[in-house]
Amino acid sequence: MIFTIKDIAEILNGQLIGDDTLKINMLSKIEEGSKGSLSFVANEKYTEFLYSTKASAVIISSNLEIEQSKISTSLIVVDDAYQSFAVMLEKFSNAKANITGIHNTSTIESSASLGKNCYLGANVYISENVSIGNNVKIYANSYIGQNTTIANDTILYSGVKIYDNCNIGEKCIIQSGAVVGGDGFGFAPNSDNEYTKVAQIGNVIVEDKVEIGANTTIDRATMGSTIIRQGVKLDNLIQIAHNVEIGKHTVIAAQSGVAGSTKIGENCMIGGQVGIVGHLKIGNNVKIAAQSGISSNIKDNEIVQGSPAFAISDYKRAYVYFRQLPKLNSLVSRIEKELNNILSK
Numbered sequence: 001m002i003f004t005i006k007d008i009a010e011i012l013n014g015q016l017i018g019d020d021t022l023k024i025n026m027l028s029k030i031e032e033g034s035k036g037s038l039s040f041v042a043n044e045k046y047t048e049f050l051y052s053t054k055a056s057a058v059i060i061s062s063n064l065e066i067e068q069s070k071i072s073t074s075l076i077v078v079d080d081a082y083q084s085f086a087v088m089l090e091k092f093s094n095a096k097a098n099i100t101g102i103h104n105t106s107t108i109e110s111s112a113s114l115g116k117n118c119y120l121g122a123n124v125y126i127s128e129n130v131s132i133g134n135n136v137k138i139y140a141n142s143y144i145g146q147n148t149t150i151a152n153d154t155i156l157y158s159g160v161k162i163y164d165n166c167n168i169g170e171k172c173i174i175q176s177g178a179v180v181g182g183d184g185f186g187f188a189p190n191s192d193n194e195y196t197k198v199a200q201i202g203n204v205i206v207e208d209k210v211e212i213g214a215n216t217t218i219d220r221a222t223m224g225s226t227i228i229r230q231g232v233k234l235d236n237l238i239q240i241a242h243n244v245e246i247g248k249h250t251v252i253a254a255q256s257g258v259a260g261s262t263k264i265g266e267n268c269m270i271g272g273q274v275g276i277v278g279h280l281k282i283g284n285n286v287k288i289a290a291q292s293g294i295s296s297n298i299k300d301n302e303i304v305q306g307s308p309a310f311a312i313s314d315y316k317r318a319y320v321y322f323r324q325l326p327k328l329n330s331l332v333s334r335i336e337k338e339l340n341n342i343l344s345k
Contacts, residue, residue, distance in 0.1 A: 003091075005057045008038065009076050011091065012059065012084045018074025022056045027085075027092060030058065033073075040085035059084050097137060097155065121158065133170070145181065151208070163220060169208035175236070177215040180204050184219040184226075184242025184260060198222065200242060207231075213238065213254070222260075235272070247284065265300065275307075287312075 003011075006020035028037035030046055033055025040059040041047055047064055050071050057074040060066070061081040068075075078084045099119045102108070106120040112130040114120075121140035126132070130144050133152035138144070142156050145164035150156075154172040162168065163181030174180070186198035202221025206228045212218070213236035218226060221243045228240070231249040239257040240246070246258075247266035256270055259278035264270075268282060271290030276282070283300035293307030305315040 003038075005038075005074050005076065008057070008059075008088065012076060012078050012087060014059070014076040014078040014084065015062075016074070016076055017068070018057070020074075022074060024056060027088060028055055030055065033058070038088060040081045042081040042085075059088075099137065103140075115152065127164070139176075148181075157214075163204075165203040166220070167203070167205045169206055169210065169230070171208055172206060172210045172212070174212045175214040175216075178212050179217045180206065180212070181220045182217060184222055186222055186242065202226065202242070204228070207248075210234075216240070219244075219260075229266070241278065253290065289315075 003024045004020065005016060005018065005022045005024060008024060009016040009020070023036065024038045025036045028034065028039050030039040030041055030049040030053050033039045033053040035054065035056055037055045038057050038059070039053060039055040041050060041064065042061050044064055047066055050058060050066060053073055055073055057076060059076045059078060059081045062077050062079055100117050102120045103122045103124070105122045106124040108114065108126040109128045111128045112126045112132070114132050115134035115136060117135045118132060119137040121138065123141045124138050126144050127146040129147045131149045133150060135153045136150055137155045139156065139158040141158050142160045144150070144162050145166065147165045148162050150168045151170040153170055154168055156174045157176040159176045160174050161179045166181040181204045183200040186200055187195035188198055190196045200220050200222050202224050204218050204220050204226045207230040209231050210228050211233045213234050215236055216234050216238040218228065218240040219242040220226060224243060226240065226243055227245045229246060229248040232246050233251040235252060235254040237255050238252055241258060241260040243261040244258050245263045247264055247268065249266060250264055250268040250270070252270040253272035255272055256274040258264065258276045261278050262276055262280045262282065264282040265284035265286060267284055268286045270288045271292070273291045274288050274294065276294040280294065281297045283298055283302065285301045286298050287303040288294060288309065289305035289312060291307065292305050292309040295308045298304060303312045304310060305312045
């Protein structure tokens with residue numbers, strides 16, 4: 001989308017200083033500005049970049065003291081430059097999301113239904129009996145399996161795979177390469193000392209306003225449903241196993257894994273590279289520090305760290321002692337040597 005600087009000044013109710021006919025087609029950091037870009041300066045420590053930036057226009061806070069004669073770019077003066085730039089970020093994001101139409105290489109089976117103002121990119125495949133709501137955007141090379149439902153205003157970026165019978169809620173965002181509804185890791189040892197695959201016949205339910213990061217995988221349930229509740233945010237490269245349930249508004253950082261049938265409560269915060277074993281119950285409002293290993297249930301409101309994890313206050317105390325081990329070892333060695341000398345006399 002292209003704005004004139006005059007358009008932007010009017011949107012932000014700001015004072016324009018400079019050429020109001022210049023066109024803006026991108027946003028940039030002040031130090032990386034280029035022709036056609038809009039940037040901002042809200043903090044005085046960045047004002048030096050105003051004198052050298054190549055950005056066509058810069059939003060600045062009215063309280064900044066600048067030498068206007070040294071500035072070659074156009075300025076939009078507002079009360080709060082950071083907040084105003086956030087408004088423009090949303091404007092550009094919404095403009096991108098307003099794309100509609102169906103690419104001629106996409107395939108929609110005759111039994112599928114498609115809502116109003118949808119977008120299907122190149123090579124998208126929509127299987128039998130799929131139901132897609134209004135304003136849904138599905139980018140190139142994505143696959144939607146049979147009997148799947150995708151509700152209004154959801155975005156699936158390129159290469160997303162949604163397997164059969166899954167339900168995706170409203171206003172969800174699923175980033176590139178994510179797989180929702182793949183088989184859970186179910187195998188049973190047999191008499192030949194081999195493993196027999198256990199059929200995974202359940203599905204995945206993703207409720208409203210969930211975000212799923214790039215290359216994250218959410219396995220279908222063995223029976224029943226793997227459930228991602230409303231407002232959950234999953235980072236990139238996360239593994240959610242079969243029959244897991246994640247409570248409302250919980251956030252999980254990258255490279256974490258949750259094993260089968262574990263139930264995670266609401267409003268939890270789980271750091272990166274956390275591993276959670278199966279069949280556990282994690283309470284509400286729990287915080288788990290990065291790289292922790294969770295092998296037992298956690299009650300509501302607890303904060304844990306370590307592998308295996310325990311209360312973070314105890315962990316920090318223990319870590320103080322741990323760092324003293326080299327010094328303690330030297331002390332013990334010296335005492336031992338002195339005792340040996342005494343005993344040898």
